[in-house]
Amino acid sequence: MKAAKYTILINTAEAPIGTLNSHNANLSFNPTTVLCDLSYKNTPLGNTDFHFDDWDYSHEYAFGEKIKIENREQYYKLVITIKKMILESQKTNAVLNYSNIDFTRCFFDITYRFTPMRNMENLQRFGKTEMRPVIYSMYHIDTALSLNFSDITQYFYECYSMSDVIFAILHFLASRQYKFNICAHCGRYFATTSYKQKYCFRKSPMQQYAHLNCEQAIRNITQEINRGYKRIYNNLHQNHAEENNTISNFLKKYDAARNDFNIHPNIENIEKCFTVLDKKQWY
Numbered sequence: 020m021k022a023a024k025y026t027i028l029i030n031t032a033e034a035p036i037g038t039l040n041s042h043n044a045n046l047s048f049n050p051t052t053v054l055c056d057l058s059y060k061n062t063p064l065g066n067t068d069f070h071f072d073d074w075d076y077s078h079e080y081a082f083g084e085k086i087k088i089e090n091r092e093q094y095y096k097l098v099i100t101i102k103k104m105i106l107e108s109q110k111t112n113a114v115l116n117y118s119n120i121d122f123t124r125c126f127f128d129i130t131y132r133f134t135p136m137r138n139m140e141n142l143q144r145f146g147k148t149e150m151r152p153v154i155y156s157m158y159h160i161d162t163a164l165s166l167n168f169s170d171i172t173q174y175f176y177e178c179y180s181m182s183d184v185i186f187a188i189l190h191f192l193a194s195r196q197y198k199f200n201i202c203a204h205c206g207r208y209f210a211t212t213s214y215k216q217k218y219c220f221r222k223s224p225m226q227q228y229a230h231l232n233c234e235q236a237i238r239n240i241t242q243e244i245n246r247g248y249k250r251i252y253n254n255l256h257q258n259h260a261e262e263n264n265t266i267s268n269f270l271k272k273y274d275a276a277r278n279d280f281n282i283h284p285n286i287e288n289i290e291k292c293f294t295v296l297d298k299k300q301w302y
């Protein structure tokens with residue numbers, strides 16, 4: 020068996036983390052966002068940007084460092100297929116179809132080996148004392164499709180190309196029944212197991228909050244908006260009470276901006292709130 024060019028390990032925590040290892044790189048990635056950020060250039064592609072071809076794709080940038088692509092033609096077709104699956108899942112509110120994806124492997128000449136790692140406690144409970152990995156590539160497709168994923172704690176893949184790498188991540192998401200949603204803050208796609216999750220784990224696209232992930236950024240921004248509102252309202256109330264118009268004008272503008280922010284906390288609506296909360300406008 021030839022040596023793997025890349026290996027991938029992904030844990031199954033609620034916020035899973037993946038690592039991609041090769042002879043010259045150890046990269047950590049987020050399996051819930053990396054497939055949505057696949058790009059042939061150093062800036063993210065739009066969610067629906069399909070206008071590129073295999074000649075554009077000499078390197079993949081989604082993992083934070085550029086990685087050389089060996090088989091451009093297959094790789095770019097696979098990226099487009101994955102992008103379409105993401106769009107479809109988001110549009111139809113459907114989980115990735117595991118059987119379809121596993122059958123798709125054949126069309127793309129995907130050659131990775133998958134080893135589900137089960138936790139030692141479970142192994143002992145079933146009377147086994149050692150870790151015995153299942154070598155996925157040796158299974159007949161029907162047996163592979165009937166694998167039970169519920170007690171897997173880590174997914175280990177040995178990959179022989181970048182197509183293997185991104186397909187392995189797709190396989191992980193499909194087997195855990197992920198579906199895709201659009202982050203209410205940054206507007207980019209992300210995979211989730213529950214639509215209750217409104218925000219992705221990327222860093223906020225707003226410069227002053229770029230050190231926080233989207234969810235934490237929105238929490239901080241909400242606090243800041245609340246504080247700004249109280250400050251201006253109290254000041255108007257205490258020091259400018261005779262200017263009734265100013266208070267009602269402020270409340271009207273604030274309520275409108277705040278309402279938009281509550282429904283869709285994107286950059287535009289956040290900036291609208293901060294514009295209303297600029298005290299120079301009011302006193």
Ligand SMILES: [Zn+2]
Nearest residue numbers: 202205219233
């Ligand atoms: Zn986001």
